[in-house]
Amino acid sequence: MAHLLGAEGLSITFGTRTVLDEVTLGIDAGDRIGIVGRNGDGKSTLMRLLAKRAEPDSGRVTWRNDVSVGFLDQSDVLDGEHSVRRAVVGEAADHEWASDPKMRDIAAGLLDGLDWERPVRALSGGQRRRVALARLLMSDDDVLMLDEPTNHLDVEGVAWLAEHLKRRWRADDGAFLVVTHDRWFLDEVCTLTWEVHDATVDAFDGGYAAYTLARAERDRAAAVEEQKRQQLVKKELAWLRRGAPARTSKPKFRIDAANALINDVPAPRDTLRLQKMATARLGKDVLDLEDVSLTVDVADVEAEVRDEKLIFDHVTYRLAPGERVGVVGVNGAGKSTLLKLLDDQITPDSGRVKRGKTVRTAILSQEVHELESRAHRRVQEVMTEEKSVFDVGGREMSAGQLLETVGFPRSRQWTPVGDLSGGERRRLQLLKLLTGEPNVLMLDEPTNDLDTDTLAAVEDLLDGWPGTLIVVSHDRYLLERVTDHQLALLGDGTLRNLPGGVEQYLTIRAGREAAPGPTGKTYHRASGAAGEAAAGADPGPAGSGSAAPERAGGVPAQPASAAGGGASEAEKRQARKQMDRVEKQMQRLSERQAALHEQMAEAGQAVDTERLTALQSELTEVDTELAELEEIWLEAGELADS
Incomplete structure (x- = not known):
């Protein structure tokens, strides 16, 4: 060529x-x-x-x-x-x-x-x-x-x-x-x-x-070489500690070789490790849009006039505990506005946004405005505004240690926020959100200013995120990677399910497929899967469904009598029995969860990537099942105490 x-x-x-x-x-x-x-x-x-x-x-x-x-x-x-x-x-x-x-x-x-x-x-x-x-x-x-x-x-x-x-x-x-x-x-x-x-x-x-794949193989080979090198280092250090022979002139070459090995330890390249923050427990009610309509002002800069644009037209949507949803749509269709509605930043013209009692939201905006008022403050000072010690994955970490896990070395932690790059500000913004311990996380174009390594680390964090996740992004890879299903805003005031994901959205926009009917679903599984309402169906506003849906694992949802506020004694006894059954299942799963963590630690030390992948897959299934059982236990407890 x-x-x-x-x-x-x-x-x-x-x-x-x-x-x-x-x-x-x-x-x-x-x-x-x-x-x-x-x-x-x-x-x-x-x-x-x-x-x-x-x-x-x-x-x-x-x-x-x-x-x-x-x-x-x-x-x-x-x-x-x-x-x-x-x-x-x-x-x-x-x-x-x-x-x-x-x-x-x-x-x-x-x-x-x-x-x-x-x-x-x-x-x-x-x-x-x-x-x-x-x-x-x-x-x-x-x-x-x-x-x-x-x-x-x-x-x-x-x-x-x-x-x-x-x-x-x-x-x-x-x-x-x-x-x-x-x-x-x-x-x-x-x-x-x-x-x-x-x-x-x-x-x-x-x-x-x-x-x-090639980089993973390169890193695996480097890990094998590093393990060999570390063994050699240990042997040389053991030899150096033998005392008198180390101080004679005869073994000088051995001493030089050992020192060379010690000095040659490379700094780890991928120091970025985002870890799971503690989150407040989330109840069965999260965020609901009930017959919401909203019109916003749109400015025409050239004509110096303002006009009104209909964003949502009688939209009903239920967000479930643990749901992981991606939102796509044309520019100006209302994706960011949807997040602001759910975050209680704006009020609809009609209808209402119903918020669960235990819901604690956090939104990662596109503009990074949250850091503008702190531009003169140093990174370390911004992190310690509310507290100086953080609970990360069950252990306490200082602000400095936490900042190092997201790519801020000690020397960079005393840099004024105004001097940070776009990617560094984005990382700091995300870290500040997570340390607030939200249980509903909303991300508005989170890939802006982040490199591919940082994105992979963010996705790893989101994989273990125990709360509800809503992602607005044009990054197809991210959406398909971290969310279970997608919704579309097509600029016509409606919210539509996309059973076929982003590919279906592109097909609709190209005119090769008719858009599905507006969503009006009233129920989601706790695991975060898409609602049972079929694409194109419109179940109508809240409460219009007839039969009580079935929960994950074949466990029926709350009976109609409980929903009405008064459960019979027989129903309460049945709920208490169900709680006992679920507690035993949760105990077994918790033990299995702990065992899997130990096995993964052993596989990590042995650099056994295939076994790590298999164990991670099993752990994900266990975590999902445990989350579903916890939700069932909570609902049964509410019924038993009613």
Whole structure:
């Protein structure tokens, strides 16, 4: 394949930190490259150097004579006085660009519904990003370099961009590099992955999934080597402790070898470990929307007028204990507004939001406004505002120890919040939420500013999250990874179940499938599975169902007599018997849970990844069953005491 551009011996240092050290690499025609790595490790710096937007301290970047390179920066480079039309196609007449199928496809995919005569200054941040991306894609560059192109794109926009890049060139023609945290996108479009870490770049064949597998194998091999090295260290240290022989001149080479081994212990790369926080117990009632309607004001900056937009039109929805739901939808359909309704930040025009007595919510917003008032304070001071000791996974940790688990070394803990990077602020924001011990966690675009390693750690945290989880995101990988089912907001004032997940949503938006009927479900299993109401059915408002639903494990839900407030003595006796039965089952499961934790610790020491995976799968099942039994026990207890 033809060579397009390359770098030889690239090195660059910022302050006292070396970001890239003697990096040599090349890009050939047909390369589809995804760049991954921790925030601050140099992904964007590498791309800017390759695009000749920055100069290295040493080394050089060479382009083939006739190659053209298009670059999408994270910063806004559009002229605010230009119209959308001029920003995208320049002075070209409509018939000139509209006759090109590629340009028409780009305009439809990224700028549909946008007024082309509107000045750029009147656009939102997301709209400006789409305009900049459209302008770049309209060109015929040989190499595209895209820095976070999926930022501000919804699920539909990300899917369109992936399809466009797959069809843009022949298999052996053109090339692109993309820096993004969207792992579905990386898997969909990339055939090569560059990992930037520790001032170097490692190349892996395949997209994100292949890279993850290859890195896991590399880390496993490194762990085996490290275990061998540690054994050798122990032998050398034991020999050094034997006293007099260690102080003679004869064994000097042995002493030097031992010291070299000790000094060669590498610092762990992946120090980020988010851990489960203690949560307040959640009762059977969580959050319910009952016949809710809401209209919001929408501002038109250019026309300097305000208009009203219907967001929810008589929506009924029940959120169950332990439910894990993802929310997708078109921009402006009300995804963030839904979270604010559930978090009691706004009041509906009609209907009501019913909140359980034990519910304690926390919402991770997109804007990180929560930290603005603390910009002058240091990270350590922000963490110790309410308390200095935290309960994490059953053990106490200081604020400093807790901050280290989310990637804040001691030296970084005394940095003013205003000097933190976007990813660091996001981590601190999430940590502050979790230490508040909520039992309903709402995440609004949580992938913003987070790298793939941090996202994997967040997902690991959410896997063990014992409360109710609601995630609004355009990150398809995240949604399908951490939620059990998805809901759609299509901009028509309704909330709809998506039995087919994100793929069904894209099919609906493409017009290849009719949208399911509005949801009006009144019941969920405690395990967080989707409601029993079939797609397309509308059970109506609360209380319209006839038969009492059945709980997980075949245990009937609360009888109608209990719901009415008065249970018979026979029902109370039956409830007490049920409590005794469930307690015995819970005891057995708790013992099994403890045994699995011990076995996983042993497997971890032996670096037995297959056994760890099997044990984790079994533990997840045990945790789920135990959570369901706890809920059944609570309901039976309420009935027995009524």
